[in-house]
Amino acid sequence: MNVFWTRGYHATALPDLLRATKLSRGSLYAAFGDKHSLFLRALDRYIADALARMDVEFAPDREPIDGLRAYFAGYVERNSGANGRRGCLLVATAMELAGRDADVDRRIGSFFKAMEGRVTGALSRAKAAGKLADGVEPSSAARIIICFVEGMRVVGKTAPTRIISQATVDALLDRFIR
Amino acid sequence: MNVFWTRGYHATALPDLLRATKLSRGSLYAAFGDKHSLFLRALDRYIADALARMDVEFAPDREPIDGLRAYFAGYVERNSGANGRRGCLLVATAMELAGRDADVDRRIGSFFKAMEGRVTGALSRAKAAGKLADGVEPSSAARIIICFVEGMRVVGKTAPTRIISQATVDALLDRFIR
DNA sequence: AGATATATAGACCAAACGGTCTTAAAATGG
DNA sequence: CCATTTTAAGACCGTTTGGTCTATATATCT
Numbered sequence: 212m213n214v215f216w217t218r219g220y221h222a223t224a225l226p227d228l229l230r231a232t233k234l235s236r237g238s239l240y241a242a243f244g245d246k247h248s249l250f251l252r253a254l255d256r257y258i259a260d261a262l263a264r265m266d267v268e269f270a271p272d273r274e275p276i277d278g279l280r281a282y283f284a285g286y287v288e289r290n291s292g293a294n295g296r297r298g299c300l301l302v303a304t305a306m307e308l309a310g311r312d313a314d315v316d317r318r319i320g321s322f323f324k325a326m327e328g329r330v331t332g333a334l335s336r337a338k339a340a341g342k343l344a345d346g347v348e349p350s351s352a353a354r355i356i357i358c359f360v361e362g363m364r365v366v367g368k369t370a371p372t373r374i375i376s377q378a379t380v381d382a383l384l385d386r387f388i389r
Numbered sequence: 390m391n392v393f394w395t396r397g398y399h400a401t402a403l404p405d406l407l408r409a410t411k412l413s414r415g416s417l418y419a420a421f422g423d424k425h426s427l428f429l430r431a432l433d434r435y436i437a438d439a440l441a442r443m444d445v446e447f448a449p450d451r452e453p454i455d456g457l458r459a460y461f462a463g464y465v466e467r468n469s470g471a472n473g474r475r476g477c478l479l480v481a482t483a484m485e486l487a488g489r490d491a492d493v494d495r496r497i498g499s500f501f502k503a504m505e506g507r508v509t510g511a512l513s514r515a516k517a518a519g520k521l522a523d524g525v526e527p528s529s530a531a532r533i534i535i536c537f538v539e540g541m542r543v544v545g546k547t548a549p550t551r552i553i554s555q556a557t558v559d560a561l562l563d564r565f566i567r
Numbered sequence: 568a569g570a571t572a573t574a575t576a577g578a579c580c581a582a583a584c585g586g587t588c589t590t591a592a593a594a595t596g597g
Numbered sequence: 598c599c600a601t602t603t604t605a606a607g608a609c610c611g612t613t614t615g616g617t618c619t620a621t622a623t624a625t626c627t
Contacts, residue, residue, distance in 0.1 A: 219485055221399035225585060235605045237588080246585065296488045302543050306481040307397055309546040310474045320547040351560040355537065358557065362540030365480050368487040369498040379536065382529040386564040403615060413575050415618080424615065 212253035216300040220250055220307055251314055257300045258322050269329045275337040276388055282330075283380040286360045287373060295371025299364040327353050337388070344389050352387055359383060390431035394478040398428055398485055429492055435478045436500050447507045453515040454566055460508075461558040464538045465551060473549025477542040505531050515566070522567050530565055537561060 214223050214231045225236065228249065232239060243249040268281045288294065301322060308315040327350075334349035343349075363376065392401050392409045403414065406427065410417060421427040446459045466472065479500060486493040505528075512527035521527075541554065 219399070221397070222485075224583075226583095236586080236607075238604060240586070241604090298484055298488070303484040305543050305546045306476055306484045307400075310476070316547055323544055323548060346563065348560065351557055354553065354557045355561050358540035358544055359533065359537045360540065361543040362536030362538065365483050365539040365543065366501055366536055368483045369494055370501060375532065379529055379532045382526065383533050385524065402613080404613095414577080414616080416574060418616070419574085 212256055212300070215250055215253050216257070216303075217297055219303055223250075247314075251318075254300065254304060254315070254318055258318060261301070261322070262325060265326065265329050269333045271336075275333040275340070276342050278333050279330075279337070279384065282333075283360075283384065286363055287376045287380060290363050290367035290376050291371050291373035295367035295376075298368050299361075302361055302364045323357065327357055330356055334387075342389055344387055347387050356383070390434055390478070393428055393431050394435070394481075395475055397481055401428075425492075429496075432478065432482060432493070432496055436496060439479070439500070440503055443504065443507050447511045449514075453511040453518070454520050456511050457508075457515070457562065460511075461538075461562065464541055465554045465558055468541050468545035468554050469549055469551035473545035473554075474547075476546050477539075480539055480542045501535065505535055508534055512565075520567055522565055525565050534561070 214227050218227065223246075225239075225246065228246070229236060229239060234242065239249070243252065264285060265282065268285070269275070269278045289299070301319065304315060305319045309319050310316065330353040331350050334343065334347075334352050337343050338347070338349055343352075363379075367376070392405050396405065401424075403417075403424065406412075406424070407414060407417060412420065417427070421430065442463060443460065446463070447453070447456045467477070479497065482493060483497045487497050488494065508531040509528050512521065512525075512530050515521050516525070516527055521530075541557075545554070
């Protein structure tokens with residue numbers, strides 16, 4: 212996963228994977244099939260990690276606004292310095308492979324859907340608690356937020372400063388909460 | 390440019406470029422040097438086109454809010470249907486090559502800076518004209534908007550419907566204008 | 568028309584690609 | 598301690614990669 216993450220799918224060669232897994236060529240093929248299958252498994256793990264993180268952040272017994280803040284804080288962290296420069300496997304994969312690889316399409320599409328559902332849920336609970344600014348509609352606000360955080364991952368590839376990222380997410384949240 | 394745009398840098402092979410340019414191998418190398426130089430020229434054109442478009446949208450004699458609407462409308466258009474699935478050469482390049490290619494780094498970085506400057510300018514003029522909502526600060530709002538539109542290009546790779554994109558940009562703009 | 572410059576097609580190159588297979592070494596089980 | 602299975606190392610395969618070079622054809626110019 213780490214190799215695909217830092218290099219991208221096409222730029223990752225078999226020797227890179229052998230070095231990272233400390234496996235021989237034969238063992239790697241016996242264990243994972245081909246490069247494409249291995250990549251899919253790496254992507255699945257990346258997605259599972261991300262969803263698990265969000266399930267903690269947006270846990271139903273938590274204040275939804277706090278959850279949103281934690282969610283944003285995670286993106287600030289992942290977007291700063293070396294983390295930022297490394298980028299996001301999911302975004303990189305979407306740009307590199309989506310539309311040309313049906314297996315990837317399904318995964319990317321369902322991930323964004325899952326994320327949208329979770330953010331919408333948190334915003335709905337916040338709205339029910341009267342914490343949202345006037346006129347904010349949970350589902351469209353969720354779509355805004357998702358585009359925003361994924362865009363951070365793009366911009367963060369070249370301009371990763373924590374202070375600015377933090378200020379930017381704060382300014383966005385300010386537009387949505389009361 | 391079109392070939393790199395639809396396939397990405399690594400996935401583009403010499404024969405693809407020969408077919409697209411209708412040049413022979415020798416002629417292509419005589420004209421452009423190597424693959425990397427040709428890619429840089431393609432990227433430069435893509436960036437120049439984008440900046441030229443923004444110079445029209447954010448022309449100083451135009452209502453800044455109208456400019457912003459036109460700017461968003463362009464992203465909705467580029468993000469819908471086949472255009473959306475095709476994606477954005479700049480975003481794809483940022484994810485694929487930034488951090489590993491100094492020539493690319495410079496171009497991506499300066500593009501985002503240029504875009505941020507233009508959006509900030511439009512927002513400042515809007516603020517001066519009293520058209521911005523209370524508490525909206527042009528420079529941080531510009532950073533939000535840039536992350537948002539670049540994120541659209543990512544999400545749009547798999548979920549490109551015009552109606553939703555339009556509704557989402559409208560909802561975002563609503564948070565910023567009076 | 569004839570000399571010169573330019574562009575073409577494509578043979579050719581070494582290196583690297585993803586993937587398979589054989590052989591030897593290391594664990595493992597009774 | 599021997600027989601069996603599992604693992605490792607790496608030779609090997611055909612294909613494709615980015616890049617060069619030569620021979621031929623096509624313009625161009627006086």
